[in-house]
């Protein structure tokens with residue numbers, strides 16, 4: 001299982017700026033913490049950026065597509081002229097069933113764990129949702145322009161990361177069986193070369209080549 005984590009903006013593009021706080025920094029904070037949590041839980045992660053640098057939207061899609069990531073999670077913060085606007089919303093590409101489901105699980109956990117206003121799952125043809133090959137979501141964690149939300153974004157970054165991770169893992173549990181997850185992991189480690197049906201049989205030839213790969217990997 002490979003998850004592409006995309007911290008929005010970066011480098012020359014700060015995203016929203018409120019009271020001197022830049023969206024690009026909050027996005028990266030949460031994204032790096034999400035990477036660490038997922039990695040600890042045995043899920044592989046590829047980042048579209050892991051420091052403050054400029055990455056254009058097509059590059060972000062290319063990184064995920066070339067790595068054949070299974071899912072793509074873009075992390076952003078919202079902002080609006082009216083400071084009373086607040087809460088969390090998660091976007092999926094119109095018509096993407098997997099995207100919609102993943103978005104709903106992540107949305108639910110953030111609202112539950114952070115107590116943010118539930119603005120729901122929405123559908124937009126955002127660039128990174130459109131040009132990624134895999135189901136993709138874009139999370140607007142909360143509003144930087146709302147004082148209460150901004151405080152959460154600055155102080156509870158770890159909790160936002162934990163919520164996204166739990167939402168993703170709840171989604172994966174409903175989508176894949178334990179056996180399917182195990183096959184995904186073997187493929188990620190290069191021990192098998194494709195995703196096999198969990199009920200299909202293994203020949204002695206395939207069994208031998210798997211054992212050799214495991215032994216060679218252990219040297």
Ligand SMILES: [Zn+2]
Nearest residue numbers: 008015076077
């Ligand atoms: Zn943004």
